[in-house]
Amino acid sequence: MDDLHSSIGSLFVESLQVRSFRNLVRVDCEPGERFNVIAGDNGQGKTNLLEALYVVATSKSFRTAKLGELVGHESELASVRATIRQDGDARSQSVGLKPGSRMVKIDDKRPQTLASYAVRTPIVVFHPGEIALSMGASDGRRRLLDRTALYLAPQSMTELESYSRAIKARQKTLELRGIDAPELADWETLAVRHALAVMQHRAHAAELLAMHTKIAFGRIAAPELRLEVSYVPSAPRTEDEYRSSLVRLRTRDLARGSASIGPHRDDLALVLDERAARGFASQGQHRAVTLSLKSAEIEVIGRARGVRPILLLDDVSSELDRERTAALFSFLRDQRGQVFLTTTRPELIDTGEDPSTRRDFRIERGVLATASRPAV
């Protein structure tokens, strides 16, 4: 396989302006091209700053679906603006937010679709809750599939939204008009059409994630352990079978309050030595599976978009001892893209020999300032 890093383009945030975003009233900063270490005590705004970067890159938050929460308590409007440099060319991206509405712009023009904005600046976030990818319920893995599918095919986002609308309309019809309502057939046909498209996008994303997760896991974990990753759709893959299953399930779905099959119930199976990782893996193995999945996410979206994704790492020192931090940094050095990481203990962060690749910041009560590099 060719090396992602030999042919791939560079991408970094050159400057960032944040206004009235959570507790960040006014932040102006010029990050470095490689490692940016953001230190601060608990509750000072470190995660908020990563969230602002994620929002300006994708128009979404990694913490909440309710964008109104991002607006500072004292304000009515939040905004994040960044200059992004990709392969030498600069562009500006901005997101304005108020409760119930969002305005995105690239070079001061509105993009044709939100999906086209969301894929312009590939970004991957690691936060302490990420271990749920391996240990937790299927929703985190579905989000991983959909994030990856979005970069592979931006229209997958619209298909998923259209599916959700159609399946909700079917549910509402079941509740209001009963299982024999004539319009149910139309909603079911529509839901099935969009669901099959979503399933195709997810299957493609899963195939690529599976391949790269396996490779990464082989590097990270004990060599005799084998990890298999596969897409498990919950609904039949043919239109006729899927539609007749929905018809058959009307009574049950009415009773349970939602459709029993469909993309909202898909999973990405993780099988470690022939047993489901979720119930079987040790803590260390869950970490290795999680890091392998994240490394596959970086690899797949980087290849899909032809750039090295920006990486955000929240609270690295909380979970890791010195040895694991060293392993993580060796992984990050191999990635060679721009990295933002937050920590309460900057002295534990060893980004390598070359001090010019590291920029230190300190955040206190939402105010960001440059800082000198601590003695490691």
Ligand SMILES: Nc1ncnc2c1ncn2[C@@H]1O[C@H](COP(=O)(O)OP(=O)(O)OP(=O)(O)O)[C@@H](O)[C@H]1O
């Ligand atoms: N909409 C908002 N308006 C103003 N402040 C907010 C808003 N939402 C959250 N905050 C404040 O942001 C702060 C938390 O910031 P953040 O989550 O970035 O902390 P942190 O530095 O990452 O802390 P930790 O190390 O504990 O994770 C809290 O003080 C919280 O009250």
